[in-house]
Every structure is written in C-alpha cells, then in structure tokens.
Amino acid sequence: GQQLNQSPQSMFIQEGEDVSMNCTSSSIFNTWLWYKQDPGEGPVLLIALYKAGELTSNGRLTAQFGITRKDSFLNISASIPSDVGIYFCAGQFNDYKLSFGAGTTVTVRA
Amino acid sequence: DTGVSQDPRHKITKRGQNVTFRCDPISEHNRLYWYRQTLGQGPEFLTYFQNEAQLEKSRLLSDRFSAERPKGSFSTLEIQRTEQGDSAMYLCASNPRWGTTNTGELFFGEGSRLTVL
Numbered sequence: 001g002q003q004l005n006q007s008p009q010s011m012f013i014q015e016g017e018d019v020s021m022n023c024t025s026s027s028i029f030n031t032w033l034w035y036k037q038d039p040g041e042g043p044v045l046l047i048a049l050y051k052a053g054e055l056t057s058n059g060r061l062t063a064q065f066g067i068t069r070k071d072s073f074l075n076i077s078a079s080i081p082s083d084v085g086i087y088f089c090a091g092q093f094n095d096y097k098l099s100f101g102a103g104t105t106v107t108v109r110a
Numbered sequence: 111d112t113g114v115s116q117d118p119r120h121k122i123t124k125r126g127q128n129v130t131f132r133c134d135p136i137s138e139h140n141r142l143y144w145y146r147q148t149l150g151q152g153p154e155f156l157t158y159f160q161n162e163a164q165l166e167k168s169r170l171l172s173d174r175f176s177a178e179r180p181k182g183s184f185s186t187l188e189i190q191r192t193e194q195g196d197s198a199m200y201l202c203a204s205n206p207r208w209g210t211t212n213t214g215e216l217f218f219g220e221g222s223r224l225t226v227l
Binding site for chain 2: 041042090096097102103
C-alpha cells in the first residue's frame with residue numbers, strides 16, 4: 001500500500017509561534033486530508049484538499065496540496081495551548097480508502 | 111450528538127474470548143469504515159461498507175475478524191478468539207455521498223479501545 005512519511009515526528013511549540021509539518025508519499029494521491037487527534041479520542045478532520053496546488057485555510061490552519069501530488073504541508077499560525085495533539089496526514093488514491101501517516105506529535109514547550 | 115457513535119469505548123478481555131464492537135454512523139452516510147490504530151501509529155484500514163455491502167477487506171483482517179452492516183445503518187465488528195496482538199483502538203468512520211460520488215472526508219467516532227490480557 002501507499003506509504004506516507006510525516007515530519008517532524010514530534011515538535012515543541014511555544015504559545016504564539018507558527019509551526020509547520022509536512023507529509024510526503026512515494027505515490028500520487030487525488031486527495032490530501034489533515035486530521036488532529038487528542039488522547040483517547042478519534043481523529044477530527046481539519047482540512048481537505050482536492051486539487052494539486054490547492055491552498056486552503058481553516059482559521060489559523062493552512063494546508064497545501066503539492067504540485068507533484070506526492071506531498072502536502074500544514075501550517076499552524078500563532079499557536080495556542082489547545083493546538084497540542086497528534087496531527088495526521090492522510091492521502092486518498094482511489095475513491096474510498098485513506099492511507100495515514102504515523103503522525104506529528106505537538107507538545108507545549110515548558 | 112449527530113456524530114459517529116461507537117460502543118463500548120473501552121473493553122478489557124482475556125485472551126481467547128470473543129468481543130464485539132458497534133458503530134452507528136452519521137445518518138444518511140452511505141459508506142462506513144473500520145480502521146485499527148496501535149500506539150504511535152496512524153489508523154490502518156480494515157474494511158468498508160457501501161450501504162450493506164462489504165466491498166473491501168484488508169489483509170490485516172484475519173479470519174477471526176468479521177464485520178457486518180446488515181441494514182446499511184449501524185455496523186458491528188467481531189473478533190473471535192482474541193489474541194494479545196489484537197489490543198488496539200478500533201475506529202469507525204462514515205463518509206457522505208455528494209451527488210453520484212463520495213467525498214474523501216471521513217468522519218471518525220471516538221473509538222473502542224481493546225485490551226487483551
């Protein structure tokens with residue numbers, strides 16, 4: 001199956017910082033999605049991208065669908081404490097199945 | 111709450127026992143998915159239904175696993191003769207149809223965490 005590589009694996013944020021994470025694949029995707037998961041909960045959809053080159057925002061979140069269709073990034077601007085959690089990218093090649101990355105864990109810097 | 115609902119949220123069982131999880135999708139979502147998630151990993155696809163038809167099963171879904179969606183609404187996932195390696199979070203998701211196609215957006219439930227002792 002398709003393998004997605006997310007980086008970084010983990011990051012520390014300080015309130016007010018902008019943070020960025022990305023996802024690359026060895027295969028092309030038709031759709032890229034970004035999810036956030038809090039401990040003990042299911043993933044929550046943040047942003048969906050449907051076209052190569054598309055740049056989409058949702059509040060302080062901005063994500064882009066790479067031109068090659070093999071990568072995507074997610075930016076969080078002016079981070080706040082509730083941004084902590086695990087962020088997953090997911091790619092969809094056909095019309096029914098998502099493949100997920102291993103996640104980027106965001107923690108508040110003490 | 112009109113989101114995806116899963117029950118139970120937590121299940122602890124002894125090796126060899128059978129367990130069943132239930133998922134109620136968002137109303138009118140024609141597709142329903144089961145994923146499995148282990149610690150430190152992203153969700154992995156297990157199977158999906160379009161209405162009542164089970165259209166694909168992952169190789170991860172051994173013959174001890176069976177899923178049903180008899181009336182095209184709720185679904186059950188049963189694991190027979192559980193093994194310690196079955197310990198994981200089992201996630202259900204549903205997906206809406208727009209016109210003649212399904213969107214790529216999966217909406218997940220809160221998951222059912224299984225611990226096999």
